[in-house]
Amino acid sequence: MRGLDFGCGSGRQSILMAEFGIEAYGVDISQRAIEISEQMAGYFDKKVNFSVYNGKNLEFPDGFFDFTACLGGVLNCIPKSELENIAKELQRITKTYICVSYIQEKIDKNGDTPNIGIEHFDCDIEKLFNKFKLIDKSLFQITENGLTTTSELLIFKNFLEK
Template sequence: MVKSKEWNWSVVTDSSWNEPSGDVYYYVNRWKKKNLNSFLDLGCGLGRHSILFAENGFDTYSIDLSQYGIEVLDNKASELGLDIKTTVGDIHNLPFDANMFDCLLAYHTISHTDTRGIKIIISEINRVLKTNGEFFATLCSKHGSAFTNKPYPRIDENTILRTEEPELNVPHFYTDLDGVRNLFKDFELIKIRHIEDIFNDTSSWHYFIHGIKRE
């Protein structure tokens, strides 16, 4: 398995990384209505979604490999008077008890591994979610030009290494629809979306996956 590598958040200047994604507001509302309270932000980055969930009353836990990102989140939480329990750690080996969380977000994070690593990460998601707990996760799609057209170094048939900051040497795992269904075969999948985002004429495709852990 390829070694985990964190984002270099210290060089990120795009303010969008401080704003929650529009998709995530739906899950804040859905999970509040379902009384799913214990929440894990898996690969929280600078904490944009952790802040959102904590402000909405969730018992919020956050983990990221980046010490810098966690320090930024800790400072934000302190300024806002929010209780967010943060951890610097690797999402391949979560330091949490089994069946601990009602809901889990993994937004543009679990793709940062290789073919072997993604299976480990998803097994960890399964382990820490309670029965009937829900997750919302994204995965990189092989439809994207970064996988199909750009000469990035290959780790395996599904994985490239990025060669620019802030993702220098960060692995990216890519999949197709059958791969998504196979990886999450132990969950009930509620919805899978395949979406193209375009930023400054650059196309990026991802799968957006909503599932539930069942018995």
């Protein structure tokens, strides 16, 4: 089984995939994040294929991954104008499952929405991943240091896989 951690950051999910015997790949737009990911994988003695994302195309063949994970609000960090292309690319390279989490809202202890640089809370993620079918959707909240984050976890499946 082959999995992609898109927007891997420090590589935690990628390393976890490798721990479970999955052929793991992690991509991130930050060269520094990839360097940290490689150090972390070495520390845990795990083989993970890390690479820097060029911001345009994912350099993998069609259907290369059995599943893709895009977690931790990665989609919120991508300019709205680029989300459609990212979704197309992830669907192109993923054979069966795509799992994404998306930050819907952040509220501070006063009930205000702080300006923290996260855009497009109103974006319809389900429409972006329209080549796959939504099979599960969950909301969850985390409160830390007086800031409550509401996120959505969506799992999509490609029923047209060959």
